Amino acid sequence: MSEVKGKGTKERIRDVAIDLISEKGYNAVSIREIARQVDIAESSIYNHYKGKENIMDSIIEYLKEESKNILNEISINTFDPKILVKDASNFMVKILEATNIKKILRIVCIELYQNEKCLDFFKNQYVEPSYMFWTEIFKKMIENGRIMKKYDPGMLAREFYNYNLFLIFKLYLLDYNEATYDSLIKELTNDFSSHVQFFFEMISMQGKKKNSRSFFKKTPK
Amino acid sequence: MSEVKGKGTKERIRDVAIDLISEKGYNAVSIREIARQVDIAESSIYNHYKGKENIMDSIIEYLKEESKNILNEISINTFDPKILVKDASNFMVKILEATNIKKILRIVCIELYQNEKCLDFFKNQYVEPSYMFWTEIFKKMIENGRIMKKYDPGMLAREFYNYNLFLIFKLYLLDYNEATYDSLIKELTNDFSSHVQFFFEMISMQGKKKNSRSFFKKTPK
DNA sequence: GTCTATAAGTGGATAGAC
DNA sequence: GTCTATCCACTTATAGAC
Numbered sequence: 487m488s489e490v491k492g493k494g495t496k497e498r499i500r501d502v503a504i505d506l507i508s509e510k511g512y513n514a515v516s517i518r519e520i521a522r523q524v525d526i527a528e529s530s531i532y533n534h535y536k537g538k539e540n541i542m543d544s545i546i547e548y549l550k551e552e553s554k555n556i557l558n559e560i561s562i563n564t565f566d567p568k569i570l571v572k573d574a575s576n577f578m579v580k581i582l583e584a585t586n587i588k589k590i591l592r593i594v595c596i597e598l599y600q601n602e603k604c605l606d607f608f609k610n611q612y613v614e615p616s617y618m619f620w621t622e623i624f625k626k627m628i629e630n631g632r633i634m635k636k637y638d639p640g641m642l643a644r645e646f647y648n649y650n651l652f653l654i655f656k657l658y659l660l661d662y663n664e665a666t667y668d669s670l671i672k673e674l675t676n677d678f679s680s681h682v683q684f685f686f687e688m689i690s691m692q693g694k695k696k697n698s699r700s701f702f703k704k705t706p707k
Numbered sequence: 708m709s710e711v712k713g714k715g716t717k718e719r720i721r722d723v724a725i726d727l728i729s730e731k732g733y734n735a736v737s738i739r740e741i742a743r744q745v746d747i748a749e750s751s752i753y754n755h756y757k758g759k760e761n762i763m764d765s766i767i768e769y770l771k772e773e774s775k776n777i778l779n780e781i782s783i784n785t786f787d788p789k790i791l792v793k794d795a796s797n798f799m800v801k802i803l804e805a806t807n808i809k810k811i812l813r814i815v816c817i818e819l820y821q822n823e824k825c826l827d828f829f830k831n832q833y834v835e836p837s838y839m840f841w842t843e844i845f846k847k848m849i850e851n852g853r854i855m856k857k858y859d860p861g862m863l864a865r866e867f868y869n870y871n872l873f874l875i876f877k878l879y880l881l882d883y884n885e886a887t888y889d890s891l892i893k894e895l896t897n898d899f900s901s902h903v904q905f906f907f908e909m910i911s912m913q914g915k916k917k918n919s920r921s922f923f924k925k926t927p928k
Numbered sequence: 929g930t931c932t933a934t935a936a937g938t939g940g941a942t943a944g945a946c
Numbered sequence: 947g948t949c950t951a952t953c954c955a956c957t958t959a960t961a962g963a964c
Contacts, residue, residue, distance in 0.1 A: 750949075754947055
């Protein structure tokens with residue numbers, strides 16, 4: 487009947503759940519409240535989901551699919567730091583700005599402490615791959631002689647990326663406000679850019695004179 | 708009667724609440740459960756606290772007092788980076804290891820998203836003073852000619868300290884496990900030390916040769 | 929697939945005896 | 947200050963009619 491709206495009831499339930507849980511947390515949201523907002527009977531929800539936890543699971547599954555899609559759109563296959571950092575930054579912003587995803591990332595952050603699937607996603611689908619990505623980058627840079635050999639690329643990856651991870655927590659736990667989300671993203675992006683600038687300037691200066699921009703020039707080769 | 712145990716009922720209620728809430732979160736803990744574990748009737752709790760939220764408030768008040776006490780025990784009044792970093796690190800470990808405080812800090816982190824008092828404590832009593840402290844330090848270092856003038860001390864403070872803030876979130880949200888807490892603290896301390904080493908080495912190398920340890924020598928004056 | 933009705937339990941909180 | 951008894955709103959979930 488009302489499927490003309492473009493979305494089936496199942497999707498509407500999920501979307502309302504995302505709205506409510508991202509605002510108030512999993513425990514504070516009831517099936518009743520979701521049903522009311524979707525404008526169906528409580529019991530109808532059980533025709534689409536086994537129960538409350540199952541709705542939550544489907545939200546995380548949806549996040550995994552969506553972030554995979556975004557990941558596929560972007561290909562990073564350069565070792566030119568200038569392009570690289572810009573690409574990585576764009577990728578981050580693209581994820582954070584995606585309408586469907588931003589609220590789910592808020593849910594992931596606020597449910598980390600009690601939901602294993604949120605914890606797993608954050609650690610294994612987000613943090614770990616990021617560390618590995620940047621480790622690879624720094625490894626290549628050391629091989630190219632851009633960074634002193636004595637540094638461990640994994641350590642550099644953490645030094646570089648933990649700053650960003652803090653910004654994520656700051657965004658979703660300390661500053662989060664749905665109404666001002668867009669300007670928060672802008673702040674975050676500027677903050678991250680400043681960090682990138684500082685960090686690469688720092689590691690590029692080693693053993694050199696004052697040529698602080700060397701990292702942002704084209705690869706000599 | 709049973710106050711011979713050393714603690715009054717009011718304190719026992721608070722301590723049980725800390726145990727339970729730090730494990731399961733505020734919403735998942737009921738007055739009923741607290742009463743059962745304290746071994747008193749539910750209604751007796753209302754002789755000591757106005758209600759559930761009031762227990763939570765008293766926990767945060769307790770945290771504020773305790774951290775003030777720890778703060779008073781430690782005095783940092785040097786600008787010798789070697790001593791300074793060690794003192795600051797000791798201070799952090801002391802806070803994180805304090806039996807009464809560690810579980811409350813877990814509560815603060817997991818309730819940031821819905822409890823204004825937790826958010827206020829974290830932002831205004833913890834993050835902000837830390838930024839200010841390190842900003843002051845870097846300002847002094849710039850004045851002493853240890854760091855290039857072009858850097859903003861506030862920016863340096865964030866670059867330095869956000870790493871630590873991420874470690875705090877990692878401890879309480881990503882890795883938290885009451886049983887292995889002590890070894891987690893050890894990991895965190897090592898990680899932080901490595902960061903301190905790296906960061907001060909980085910900023911000390913600017914415009915200098917390879918004298919990477921210059922920051923950890925005594926003040927020439 | 930949607931509804932009404934209802935089960936069966938849990939939540940915070942209060943009244944009043946002792 | 948502690949207890950028993952109770953209130954009632956709210957919770958997830960199911961049964962069965964349409």
